[in-house]
Amino acid sequence: MFFDPLNDGKSCIELVSSMGSDLDVVNDARASFEKASIELTDKDSKLINYLIKHHHTSPFRGVVFKFKVKAPLYVGRQWFKHIIASNHNDEQLGWNEKSFRYVAATDEEDFYIPKVFREQSESNRQASGGELSEDLNEQAIAIYTQQCQDSYAAYQKLLSLGVSREQARGVLVPSVYTSWVWTVSLQSVLHFVGLRSGEGAQSEIGAYAEAISQLIKPMVPETIKAWEACDTQF
Numbered sequence: 001m002f003f004d005p006l007n008d009g010k011s012c013i014e015l016v017s018s019m020g021s022d023l024d025v026v027n028d029a030r031a032s033f034e035k036a037s038i039e040l041t042d043k044d045s046k047l048i049n050y051l052i053k054h055h056h057t058s059p060f061r062g063v064v065f066k067f068k069v070k071a072p073l074y075v076g077r078q079w080f081k082h083i084i085a086s087n088h089n090d091e092q093l094g095w096n097e098k099s100f101r102y103v104a105a106t107d108e109e110d111f112y113i114p115k116v117f118r119e120q121s122e123s124n125r126q127a128s129g130g131e132l133s134e135d136l137n138e139q140a141i142a143i144y145t146q147q148c149q150d151s152y153a154a155y156q157k158l159l160s161l162g163v164s165r166e167q168a169r170g171v172l173v174p175s176v177y178t179s180w181v182w183t184v185s186l187q188s189v190l191h192f193v194g195l196r197s198g199e200g201a202q203s204e205i206g207a208y209a210e211a212i213s214q215l216i217k218p219m220v221p222e223t224i225k226a227w228e229a230c231d232t233q234f
């Protein structure tokens, strides 16, 4: 199952594999009593609620998801700041990304070009506000598209001169698509979704966070329900 979060036929997030479910959360929590459930009961759902409410987080680390992500480079840059239990700290090398040193960009279309441009927010220096008028939006799309095409053309020219891929990639604009595999615990993924779908987060990465919620829900429906109801940062 996969989503196209940016709705341009190029972006993608796919759940490649997963380990564990709501049942693993409660069974890990009950390890201290040497008890385990075979099927999830109402009592188990209440336990999940309790764990979330009281920030008993470790049972949520035994459930793991592996995603394949295709996103603009600048979205990847924001994403990469999430280090804990995302398996790209020193001990757990689990973030594996496409390298433009090995793989040349070969598609001049492989850039994210927003369909709708937002104004700079007046109250939040980091965020955007309402949408541009139709006329200004069209102009913005034209400028943005041209810049992506020019950057790709410059890149190809550098390669044709014999410049190495690792140096030539420097002229590709941050809208260029890249891809990576992200292996992450349930606790960490909830932390990510909480921050990146929260107020102030950029809507592009927010679209991926929303897709992640949908992708993991079938495995951990009770956890998602309890977490959404609790309104807590995890």
Ligand SMILES: Cc1cc2nc3c(=O)[nH]c(=O)nc-3n(C[C@H](O)[C@H](O)[C@H](O)COP(=O)(O)OP(=O)(O)OC[C@H]3O[C@@H](n4cnc5c(N)ncnc54)[C@H](O)[C@@H]3O)c2cc1C
Pocket (backbone or CB within 6 Å): 081, 082, 083, 084, 085, 086, 188, 191, 195, 196, 199, 200, 201, 202
């Ligand atoms: C809206 C928004 C705007 C942002 N703007 C910027 C920006 O302008 N510039 C920028 O550089 N980053 C920015 N960030 C990234 C932000 O600072 C965090 O790096 C990112 O959100 C990851 O959050 P985290 O550290 O909580 O997650 P993780 O790295 O997954 O860490 C999870 C938790 O582990 C604990 N933890 C992690 N590392 C340590 C440590 N070394 N010591 C103690 N506890 C630790 C913390 O409790 C942390 O919350 C922004 C994030 C958001 C959501």
